[in-house]
Amino acid sequence: MQFILTGTASGIPVAHRRHASVLLRHGQRMVLLDAGEGVSASLLSQDIDPVLLDAVLISHTHADHVAGLPLLLQGMHLAEREAPLDIRVPPGREQWFRDWFAGLYIFEEKWSFPVVLRPLDEEIRVGEELRIRPFPNRHLDRVRELAGRHGIPADSFSFFISGPDGGAVVSSDIASIDDIAEAAATADLLIIDSTHVAVGELEAYMTAHPELTVVCTHVPPELEPEAGRHRPDDASGASHPLLFAHDGMRIDLENHQ
């Protein structure tokens, strides 16, 4: 299976990165993890037709993870997609998404394809071989009380993906490395939020798990000097333990079992 990092920015807009999204591809199957702003254009720039996505999973509803979703749907409609699209969102937020879409004149009854909106509350099977297990993290804990006063839950998820080539954790946004430490210990690949985890913590975790490939995404501006020095295609950075993502970066997970 292959991961394409289609959006690697943090929540701060920058010129050279789009906001958070990761494409998971295995054979003909394609699943998008988060849909930050610019995701449709980013997929197209990677020669991937967004119309062909099987599912979109939203880890949480911060703007940098969800703002690209309506235009993704609009593109599918204008391309006259017919296949249902599976969209999984944090539990209790389904109606908010329906209301949001309706506010953008995305009315289910008039669209070329059915949108199947369901909560992220169980393992998701994609085709015969891929399994995606969402698990909760503490990213939104700090806003839980205020969110509650506004009548909305504050749930946020990371993903464990398993397939014939091994296992991977895509952290999305987390509160600290503790949120994914246990899950990533059994994985071959960790694609991790580098805004909310200190580089030193990550390096310590990698030292304890030398078999794990770690790729830092959600790259904040203050880490750009580091990211520029240690791009995976920069041989001079090869000895550095951390790889920083850039938009369009592809990671193949093969024969890990």
Ligand SMILES: [Zn+2]
């Ligand atoms: Zn974010």
